[in-house]
Structures are given as structure tokens and as C-alpha cells.
Amino acid sequence: MNGGGEFDFIERVRRRELARSVQEKHTSLVTRHSSLLKGIGDDAAVLRPRAGFDLIITTDLLVEGVDFRLEKGWTSPRDLGHRALAVSLSDAAAMGARPRFCLLSVGVPRALWRGRFLDEFYEGVRALADVHGVRIIGGDTSRTPGGVVIDSIVLGEVRRGRALARGGARAGDQIFVTGALGGAAGGLKMLESGAVRTSRGRAGRGLLLRQRRPEPRVEWGALLSEKGLATSLIDLSDGLSSDLAHVCRESGVGARVEAASLPVDPLLARAGVGADEALRLALDGGEDFELLFTADPRRASRLPREVGGVPVTRVGEVTGERSKVRLVRDGRATLLKPGGFEHFRRDA
């Protein structure tokens, strides 16, 4: 880690976080979770883990031109800050953990070094971190010869032995997803087609928001772990067809998904996207950062209908057909391949 010169991003973050932590001390809250002994400004951050809890750690690399674009109309620095933290918070949620700390490594070309870019990026991170009570405890800064790169690292805590992995699904479990699917991919499609400049409807703006500012389902993840309601858990970063395949592979099971049950984002229809295309986006689109989990049918009745306004929908069931995911639509089952939607043809 670094922390030194005037134009060192992490040093600037340090000063602001320091001002915040002084404020926090004045409110004299009792720290109920793992405590921070040393944040930004030394060779490493120092934590005292909370007794009775396990720690989770995840890292997500975002590269300009591949994972995001900064050209006008795509992503603002603030939205990029939100997104960089959101993807790692979502990974924490996908283990059933409560995120507590984050570190940010940021590579920036010289042209962006002194302007508003880094401040706005930080504000985007900070605002989302506040929502979830996450502290920024470290990071690193480098110049790059080209575009921006960000590595976002999140540490979370989960009650001892209660982390929810991908590998726990059993045949007969029911499959659930939180929220709505396909919206983020719909927003990406608008950006890619240039429709963002012509369409100014409320539905279109909603889809862009789903793409630019994903909301990690932290409260859902924590609830599933704390109440022991799920057998497996994953976040939908690649898309349902890919991520459900990960669960099946790790659990040694198969799955059957009802197309009619999928909570396709209603903004898609309102923005004029046809039903087939909306279904395809919901299955293969990715980046919704909703949670997918499996639950024993005897426990599923204890699931709340929603957590913090985010509903949950039963979309199918786990089968014993190892690594086979089938999609049922209008009574016909087709093999659903990761990211490759096969146009509802009858099973071979």
C-alpha cells in the first residue's frame, strides 16, 4: 500500500476518512463488529476480527474499455465509484456476509490525475459505503499509460460456519431470485445502440440506472445466512443461465426453471423491448447483481416476501440431473446453456 504525496489518491481518501472517524468517535457508537485498529496511512491496515465470526474476502477488477467506458453518456466517475464497490459488496452478500471494510487500488492516466475525476469517483464509493456501513481502510494508486483500472477489495463477516457457498444445493430444493432480472442488460443495450441519446422515457432512464448503479442485495444475503434459510447462494453477475450453471456444477445437481415464473424487469416492456428479447436478457444478460439461492421446501415457507422493498420469486427447482439446467416454457423443456439461449426449441 502507499500513502504519501499530495496527488496520491489514497492519501486524499485518508484525510477524508480521518475527518469522518473523528466525527464517528464523537457520536460514541459502540462498535459491534470487527474493529479497525489502523486504516490508511501505514504499510497495511490492521483489523481485530470479531469473535464467533468468519471473515470473507473478495476482489473485483474493472478495466476501462472492457468492463466500463468513460466516454460521455456512458458512466460518470461517481457512478463508476458506486459500481466498483457494488460488485464486491454483491460478492459479500452472495456469501451471506455483512460487508465491513473495503480497499481500493486505482490506476489512472496522468490526464485524470489532478481534475475532479478522483474526487467524484471517491464520492460514489463513499455514498454506497455509507449505505452499508462499510469503512475504506486502504488501497494503492498507480499511474497508467492508458485507461483507468480499479480493483475493489471487500472484507465481510459472517457468523461462524454460516457462510453460504455455491455448492450446497440438493435435488428437491426450490430456486429463488431476488428483485427483477434483465434490467441492467437492457440498459447496456441502450448504451451500445446509442438509444440513450434518443430515448428519454422514464423506463429507459430506469434501465440505465440498473446498469450504472447496481444495488447489492446485502440485507437479503445477511438474512439468508443469519436465519439459515438457504442451501446455496450466488449473485447474478454473469446472468442466470451462467450463474445457475455454477451452482449446479459446484453442487453436483441440475435445475429446472419456469420461464413464466421469472421476474423479468417490467421496465423492459415499458421501454418497448419485446417479450422474447426481455426473457433472453433476464436469462443471459448479467450484471443485475440480484441473488439466486436454493432452499429446502420445508424451510422456504419461512422466507419473507420482501426485504427492504426487494421481493423474492420462486423460479424453479433443483433436480438430480447433474449439471443439466432445463428451461420450461409453454410446457416444453429446453436445455439452457450458459449465456447461450436456444430459442425455445424442443429438447433433443
Added chain:
Amino acid sequence: MNGGGEFDFIERVRRRELARSVQEKHTSLVTRHSSLLKGIGDDAAVLRPRAGFDLIITTDLLVEGVDFRLEKGWTSPRDLGHRALAVSLSDAAAMGARPRFCLLSVGVPRALWRGRFLDEFYEGVRALADVHGVRIIGGDTSRTPGGVVIDSIVLGEVRRGRALARGGARAGDQIFVTGALGGAAGGLKMLESGAVRTSRGRAGRGLLLRQRRPEPRVEWGALLSEKGLATSLIDLSDGLSSDLAHVCRESGVGARVEAASLPVDPLLARAGVGADEALRLALDGGEDFELLFTADPRRASRLPREVGGVPVTRVGEVTGERSKVRLVRDGRATLLKPGGFEHFRRDA
């Protein structure tokens, strides 16, 4: 985190680490430190922290063209893997912590995706990780439009309350450095001047090795923490003049360094570098990844002369002259500025 497709670097690492952990189980070693519950292959890694220990975490971003070069003759993929892990292990050592786990985020252009690059990079990481008993527990992969970027994250453990920070030096403490200084900067100078192609002497090769394969002083750091021998500790990544200034700033003290006491790397003289230039490299060169620490004079006598073949040298003392670092040479004291060596002029 990810872990999916055939060409996913982290997925490849997972398979190899899995093969290793099966071997480890067969040797049935009792785990004496924080245990890994879940490594690569889920949304996040899960750890069970060791009771009575604090955790440290550090991240280091390395960008091609800024922090390293891959052109022929500069760095091999294997050396790059070594270096990426070494810089973060050095940060752990600089807190007095024993490194235990690492995560690697790697961005690679398409051209390097399928060749030997990633395998050789991994072998470099793996070999150094083995030396220090570090497990690779996660990471992320992305394509980049241009060069290689690496973010190396290391978690370490240190006995509760025993982490050594930069801010503990007190006036009257003695200042020590491990190993030898200036060698890495000498190696870099050879690379930059193209001398690497002409000089083939043993000293030159030694300097290149110091640059390409820095050895983090993990055993020294752990000993200083475990025996309570240091009041402050930092690793020499930026160079003694900069890093000692960090210690002075964080501790609210000054320092006085004896030029004649500095353990200037003897390889520099053997490679034909003049005494003045060698001293400049030792003070400002950086990237030696030796440790600099301060110790109470009453405890300094308990320091071993060397640890694992790496000696320690007393180079000066801490003063009450807040944030002023003075260099004494031939009886004359000059103000030593971070990275800016003032040619031994008399004090103003």
C-alpha cells in the same frame, strides 16, 4: 471474484491449488494459523481468524509501462509473479505480521491470454508463496485493451496488539535497516541505460536480481513484532530518504543518519558504480524492500546480528527535530529531503 471459463486465469489457479491442498491433507499437518474454509471457486474466500491474533491486509497495484516492463531483457513473467507477491509480502513484514493468504487480480491483453505468460506468472507467485507458507485463496481476471495490470492482496496475522506501525518512533531511539541498500536501484539503472546487454559480470547480474526478485524480510518483521523489539517499522519501497520521512511524520519526530554507517550494497562498487552515486542510490533508490525500524537503545542490545542470513545495521538515531531528517557525512550534517539528495552541501 470470478472463476468460470476455460481461459479464466483464476480458474486455472484454482485447479492447481486444489491439487496442492489435497497433497497437504495427506501430509496431515495441523494448521496452527488462521484456517481457510473456502478458497477459489466461490463468490468470496472464507477464513476463520486465529484467536488472539489481529489481521493485516494490504494491496499493491502494478501497471505495465509504469511499475514494470515486459519487453525482452526487462522482466520475465516468472519474475513478475515473484515481484507482484513480494511487494505485498513486504508490506505484511513491515507491520510485523506473518503473511498467510494472497489474492491476485490480473488484467491481461488478449494476445497473452492463451500463451505461457499466465502459467509462468503463476509459477513465480507460487514459488515465493511456498517459501513463506502463503496460500492463494482468490482473485479476479479481466481482459485489458493494452498492457498487463496486477493487483496483489495479502492477508497476514500478527499477535493481538503487536502490529508495528510507522508512528511509534521516539526521540533517542536508534535507527536500523536490514540487508543492503541501493542494489535494486542499481539494477534498474542498468536496465534503463541498456548496460544489461553489455555487462555480464557477476556483480551486474546480482544487481539485476535485486531489482527483479526482491526478497521480502518476513522473518525479520515477525521477529521484531514477536519479541517486541521495535518502536516503529516500515519497508524501504520508496527509498530510505522518503520512507524515513514517513516514519518521522507519523511519529512526530526527526532523524539523524550517518552516511558512513549505511549498508550500501557492495555489488554497486563491484559493478563499477562510484561511491557518491552508490550512496545516492542507497538513500533515494527505493525498491530494495529491506526493513527500516527504530528501537529503544535499552532493547537494541537484544537484536540478533542477523536473521536467516540477513544482517541488520544501525544507521542513526531519532531526534526531537520534528520532520527533519539530517544526513551526517564527514562530520557535516545536511538536510535529507525525500528522494532529493542535496549533494552533501553544508546546512543552511
